[in-house]
Amino acid sequence: MSVENYSYLRELAKSGLRSDQRKPFERRNIVLKTKVSNHADGSAYVELGETKVIAGVKVLPGEPYPDRPDEGSLNVNFEASELAANYPADRLIYSVEVGRVTDRAIRESKMIDMKQLCVTPGSKVLFVFIDIYAINNDGNLLDASNVAALAALLDAEYSVEGKEGKMKLPINIDNTPISSTFVKIGDAVFLDGNSLEETVADARLSIGIGKGINSMQKGGVGYFKQEEIETCVDEAFKYKDEIKSMLIEKLKS
Amino acid sequence: MYEERLDKRQFDELRPIELETGVVPNANGSARFKIGGTEAIAAVYGPAEVKPKHLEKSDQGIIICKYDMMPFSVPDRAKPGIDRRDMEISLVISNALSRAIMLEEFPSSMISVYVYITQADAGTRCASLTAASMACADAGLPMRDLIAAVAVGKIGDSIVADLSKAEEDYEGGATDIPIAFLPSKDEIVLLQLDGEVSKDELKKAIELGRKEANKIYELEKAALKRRFTYESKD
Numbered sequence: 001m002s003v004e005n006y007s008y009l010r011e012l013a014k015s016g017l018r019s020d021q022r023k024p025f026e027r028r029n030i031v032l033k034t035k036v037s038n039h040a041d042g043s044a045y046v047e048l049g050e051t052k053v054i055a056g057v058k059v060l061p062g063e064p065y066p067d068r069p070d071e072g073s074l075n076v077n078f079e080a081s082e083l084a085a086n087y088p089a090d091r092l093i094y095s096v097e098v099g100r101v102t103d104r105a106i107r108e109s110k111m112i113d114m115k116q117l118c119v120t121p122g123s124k125v126l127f128v129f130i131d132i133y134a135i136n137n138d139g140n141l142l143d144a145s146n147v148a149a150l151a152a153l154l155d156a157e158y159s160v161e162g163k164e165g166k167m168k169l170p171i172n173i174d175n176t177p178i179s180s181t182f183v184k185i186g187d188a189v190f191l192d193g194n195s196l197e198e199t200v201a202d203a204r205l206s207i208g209i210g211k212g213i214n215s216m217q218k219g220g221v222g223y224f225k226q227e228e229i230e231t232c233v234d235e236a237f238k239y240k241d242e243i244k245s246m247l248i249e250k251l252k253s
Numbered sequence: 254m255y256e257e258r259l260d261k262r263q264f265d266e267l268r269p270i271e272l273e274t275g276v277v278p279n280a281n282g283s284a285r286f287k288i289g290g291t292e293a294i295a296a297v298y299g300p301a302e303v304k305p306k307h308l309e310k311s312d313q314g315i316i317i318c319k320y321d322m323m324p325f326s327v328p329d330r331a332k333p334g335i336d337r338r339d340m341e342i343s344l345v346i347s348n349a350l351s352r353a354i355m356l357e358e359f360p361s362s363m364i365s366v367y368v369y370i371t372q373a374d375a376g377t378r379c380a381s382l383t384a385a386s387m388a389c390a391d392a393g394l395p396m397r398d399l400i401a402a403v404a405v406g407k408i409g410d411s412i413v414a415d416l417s418k419a420e421e422d423y424e425g426g427a428t429d430i431p432i433a434f435l436p437s438k439d440e441i442v443l444l445q446l447d448g449e450v451s452k453d454e455l456k457k458a459i460e461l462g463r464k465e466a467n468k469i470y471e472l473e474k475a476a477l478k479r480r481f482t483y484e485s486k487d
Contacts (some may be wrong), residue, residue, distance in 0.1 A: 037372040038290045040325035050278055054371055056325025076331055082319060082367040083296040086280040131324040131333065133369065136277045137293060 012184035034155040035247025050138035055148035059158035072117020076103035084137040105208030105215040109177035116170035130170040139194040146179035177210035226229035255409030274391040282392025286384035290374030295384035300362035314359030318347035349442040376404040401466035402433035432462040
């Protein structure tokens with residue numbers, strides 16, 4: 001990015017203004033499609049503004065971990081694919097961070113009852129693999145990945161050897177964790193930063209809320225004050241029901 | 254004998270096709286190509302500086318290509334990342350593109366082509382190459398021609414077009430022949446064969462490949478026209 005653009009965006013932020021004319025806590029429009037990949041047990045395609053991701057869920061049998069012999073397991077993997085560009089950090093490190101933050105929200109919310117994913121205690125459980133691929137990056141891949149992962153999980157229908165028919169995952173919808181990510185530019189804090197805003201941002205804050213706050217991640221080299229974090233948490237709580245209703249509504253039709 | 258296809262198609266009938274460009278706004282060019290249950294998304298970046306530097310050619314540009322399958326695109330979960338199969342497919346795609354793109358126009362520079370498979374039901378390398386070619390055209394790269402790629406093959410004694418996975422796995426045996434043309438020049442820029450055919454069968458297969466590639470070529474041209482019409486309204 002040129003020096004002029006950089007200063008311009010920082011100047012805008014000082015007056016609480018954004019490059020795409022949104023209000024500070026205004027999220028971009030979300031487009032959601034499910035059943036977008038035949039061989040996935042569940043899949044979803046999400047657009048958050050121009051940010052585009054695809055997620056697929058596979059439910060596969062495996063051996064349980066020794067310390068949890070009667071529980072299934074969750075594995076979330078995010079790929080900052082080479083289709084997209086302008087990642088805010090090194091592609092591989094960024095992939096790991098987005099994958100792990102998305103994983104934590106889903107895991108800690110306990111939206112999936114891992115005990116119900118046990119087939120034979122000590123020898124056979126089900127692994128839930130969620131793979132998320134970036135197709136285009138216009139910022140905030142974290143929230144786009146969160147919605148795509150949740151939609152793919154809710155969409156999933158899988159079969160188990162020896163049992164008839166398709167099963168839905170044991171999901172408690174009330175616990176579904178919605179992620180809200182904020183960028184901080186100078187003293188301004190914005191929800192759902194686009195790619196330009198991410199490039200000039202000092203810091204980033206992601207909050208995953210299910211019933212309570214299940215995951216947080218401060219990114220970037222800048223800082224937040226306690227009051228700013230509290231404001232972000234308030235905003236995130238305001239948004240989670242809206243996004244959750246959208247998910248439920250879209251998955252009905 | 255294979256007299257009726259598993260999905261009731263005619264021997265020379267392609268599965269339903271969807272084709273669109275501009276699906277990755279980040280990229281200089283992009284395209285999505287779907288044929289039956291196989292879908293590829295391609296993005297093109299460049300021409301740009303060559304990295305690593307030792308690959309640079311002073312008299313022409315180079316193409317680097319990466320083909321990858323999304324883990325959920327196949328019945329078993331494919332491990333994320335590139336395996337030997339992915340590497341070979343990347344190579345044959347890159348070879349075909351090198352003939353289509355006028356690389357002499359880009360000395361000392363590099364064009365990067367990335368193709369990801371979102372769902373696979375056979376014919377992924379052909380779908381990838383068609384998508385990649387469309388992405389290059391979408392990027393405005395000077396090309397000798399578009400590339401139209403299709404898998405033809407032999408099932409039982411029949412020569413058929415655009416095999417599905419179920420046909421590739423046909424118990425009576427199937428031969429898979431991915432083939433790609435620069436249709437207006439009648440040049441074959443990708444050819445592989447996996448199975449067993451006679452000389453006559455190969456001849457028939459190539460001829461069927463040409464006929465099918467021409468159908469795809471017409472769809473490619475139509476998609477590009479849509480793209481330009483759209484942009485002129487913008």
